Each structure stands twice: as C-alpha cells, then as structure tokens.
Amino acid sequence: MEYQETDSTATYYDAGADGTPNLDLSNPDFSQINADTLPLEAYRQNEDIEQSQLGFYVQDEMKWQDLTVVAGLRHDNFDSSTEQTEATKGVIYKKIINNDASETSGRLAAIYDFDNGLSPYASYSQSFQPVVGSNFTNAPFKPTTADQLEAGVKYLSANRATQGTLAVFDITQKNVIVTNPSNYQQKVQTGEIESKGFEISGSHMLQLLCVAASYSYTDAEITEDEFNPDVVGNTPAQTAKHKATLWADYYATDKLSLNAGVRYEGGMQLDKQNSDELPSVTLVDIGGNYQINPMLTVGASVNNLFDKTYVGACYDINNCWMGPERQMSVSLKANF
Known part of the structure; x- marks a missing residue:
C-alpha cells in the first residue's frame, strides 16, 4: 500500500499588458x-490545495522455464480540496473545489x-493521474487516464558486459484538459493524445569504463480537442520528438x-497550432560517488x-518557461 499527502499554496498576479x-x-x-511600481493588484489569485492519495496494489511474477509473466492490479482513492480567492479591481470572489476520485489500473x-x-x-x-481543479461549470476534473502497449526485444551477452533494448510503444491519454482559446478560464476534459514511437538503448562494459547510449522517437498527435478542432492531427506542445543520451x-x-554524459532534445513545438519549433538543446552533466565504508556512500x-x-x-x-539552470546536488546513501 502507498499513502501520500500534500499541502501547497500559490499566489498568481497579473499586471496586465500596460504594466510589463x-x-x-x-x-x-x-x-x-x-x-x-507594477500594478499587481489589478488581478490576484490565491490557491490553497490539500491532497491525499491512498493506493492498494498487488503484483505477481510467475516463471515457467524460460517464460516470465508479470500481472498487477492497483486501486487508488484520491481526495483534494482547493480553496481559490480571486481579487479583481477590489472585488473578491472565493470558491472551494472538492475533488474525490477513485480508479483501478492494471498491468500484464x-x-x-x-539461449542466445x-x-x-x-x-x-x-x-491514472489525478487532476486538481474544475471545469468552467465548476464540476471537478476527472483523472487523466492512459493505456500503453509496448513490445520489443532485450539482449544480454553471456558475460553480461553488453546489453541493449529495442522497444516500440503506443500510448493513448484520455480526459486531457483543453482550453477555450478565447477564454483561458474555460477548461474541459475532452482532449485525447496518442503517442507512438520507438526507443533503442544499449551499454557496454570496457574494463573500468561503462558506456551507455539511448535514442527515442515520439510521434505524438492530438486526436480530440473540443475547443480547437483545427489542431486535431497536430503535435501537442511540450513534447519532444527526439531525445538522445x-x-x-x-x-x-x-x-x-x-x-559524465550528454543529453539532446529536439523537435518540440511552440504551441499546439504547430506555428513554430523550439530550438534543439544539448546539455552536459557530470557526477561521482565515493564509498566511505561498506555502509555509507557519498x-x-x-x-x-x-x-x-x-x-x-x-x-x-x-507563455514559455526557461530550462533549468546549472543545478548541483550532494547525496548520502546508507545500505543496511
């Protein structure tokens, strides 16, 4: 079983086009x-969000000679309460959105x-992914659900020094939130996105050096959008077509x-109208680990x-977001 609880607050300001x-x-x-001097009191929204989720799951791994089958089932109960307070030119509006959802998901x-x-x-x-908030009729959002089919082949050499995976996948997301282009506050869950693609990865151990590489191609397509029927068939925003490491x-x-490693990402659309494509980016990461003793590793x-x-x-x-700046972290791991 799994239980998680979150309590968060957020404040949004809109200074308007004249203020920025x-x-x-x-x-x-x-x-x-x-x-x-920013006119931040033209519009302000405060949100206080409390969430809790309780999940029960069971999984069984069955092996018969060279065949292994894994079957699992999970049931989740999700509760959230969102208190919104909006202030527009001195007029205060408050509402509370309660969202209760339950979902059962499976895996096979x-x-x-x-022998080769x-x-x-x-x-x-x-x-299933719980969604906080409500549509323009104040009805709570339903969870966003997805079904995934995947098939492929894995390889492991006899000396275990070389391994690789080739996979193809088909994922369909339902109950995706879509927004009225003429009124961003009107949202409904009539969207659907289908993603197809493949991924290939491999690694090889060379004495003291292990080298790994991967590449994935994702062909994502908007298949339903009530407010924006003209975008059906387009690629959704915030989805990279190419990823490599x-x-x-x-x-x-x-x-x-x-x-040390290199990450590449490209083929991301500016918007769901596919009016332009964001520039690709290549980033470098480094790290290291040192075993202090058999129990502690930094x-x-x-x-x-x-x-x-x-x-x-x-x-x-x-509406764009800059990528993360340089981030440094340290960790301490204990094995008992």
Whole structure:
C-alpha cells in the first residue's frame, strides 16, 4: 500500500499588458521592470490545495522455464480540496473545489529468454493521474487516464558486459484538459493524445569504463480537442520528438566512480497550432560517488554543467518557461 499527502499554496498576479514590457527570452533585460511600481493588484489569485492519495496494489511474477509473466492490479482513492480567492479591481470572489476520485489500473507483461541472449517481450499497462481543479461549470476534473502497449526485444551477452533494448510503444491519454482559446478560464476534459514511437538503448562494459547510449522517437498527435478542432492531427506542445543520451561511468578505484554524459532534445513545438519549433538543446552533466565504508556512500552531481540558457517548453508564444539552470546536488546513501 502507498499513502501520500500534500499541502501547497500559490499566489498568481497579473499586471496586465500596460504594466510589463516585452522581454527577449534569449537575452532578457530585467532592468526594464520595477517591481515596486507594477500594478499587481489589478488581478490576484490565491490557491490553497490539500491532497491525499491512498493506493492498494498487488503484483505477481510467475516463471515457467524460460517464460516470465508479470500481472498487477492497483486501486487508488484520491481526495483534494482547493480553496481559490480571486481579487479583481477590489472585488473578491472565493470558491472551494472538492475533488474525490477513485480508479483501478492494471498491468500484464510477458518476456521469453532465448539461449542466445535475446529476450522478446510485450506488455499492456494502464495509468491514472489525478487532476486538481474544475471545469468552467465548476464540476471537478476527472483523472487523466492512459493505456500503453509496448513490445520489443532485450539482449544480454553471456558475460553480461553488453546489453541493449529495442522497444516500440503506443500510448493513448484520455480526459486531457483543453482550453477555450478565447477564454483561458474555460477548461474541459475532452482532449485525447496518442503517442507512438520507438526507443533503442544499449551499454557496454570496457574494463573500468561503462558506456551507455539511448535514442527515442515520439510521434505524438492530438486526436480530440473540443475547443480547437483545427489542431486535431497536430503535435501537442511540450513534447519532444527526439531525445538522445550518451553516458559514461569510470570506475577509478573500487571506492571511487566518476561519470559524465550528454543529453539532446529536439523537435518540440511552440504551441499546439504547430506555428513554430523550439530550438534543439544539448546539455552536459557530470557526477561521482565515493564509498566511505561498506555502509555509507557519498555522491555529487552537476546538471547543465555549462549553465546553458535555453527555452525549456512553451504553452504558446506568450507563455514559455526557461530550462533549468546549472543545478548541483550532494547525496548520502546508507545500505543496511
């Protein structure tokens, strides 16, 4: 079983077009903005969100000679309460949205191991993602659900130094939130997105060096959108068509390991109208681990090593988010 609880607050301000200048996201000049003079009280929204989720699941792995079958079932109960307070030009409006949902999801997979190291497999799985909030009729959102079909083949060499995977997949998401283009506050769950593609990955151990590489291609398509029927057949925003990684682990000593890698992402659309494509980005990450003793291991990592500035994703031409800056972290792991 699993239980999780979250309590979060958020405040949104809208200064309006007259209160904020245009910014070049690739080279922003923040000196244009004076926070003390922004008309932030033109519109303000406060949200207090409380969520809890309780899940029960069972899974069984059955093996008969070279065939392995995995079957699982999970049931979730989700509760959330969102208190919204809006203030527009001195007029205060408050509402409380209670969202209770339950969903059962399953999984079935099978893999067969041949003597030559090849192992074909197939799987079917379901998922559900709770959605906080309500549509424009104040009815709580239903969970977004998905069905995934995947098939492929895995390889493991006899000496276990080389391994690889080739997979094809088909994922369908339902109850996706779509927004009225003429009124961003009108939202309904009539959207559907289908994603098809393939992924190939492999790794090889060379004495003290392990090298791994992967590439995935995703052909995502909007298949239903009540408010925007003209975008049906387009690629949804915030979905990269191409992703690739190259990673290396170097085992300097029996206690010290160092690693470095390159990430590539490209083919992401600016909006669901597919009016433009965001520039591709390549990032470098490094890290390492040191075993203090048989129980304790300390680690450190740096993502986006060269602090590259890039646009991570966009909803449309007026709503974009910059990609994460350089991030450094340390960890301490204990094995009992």
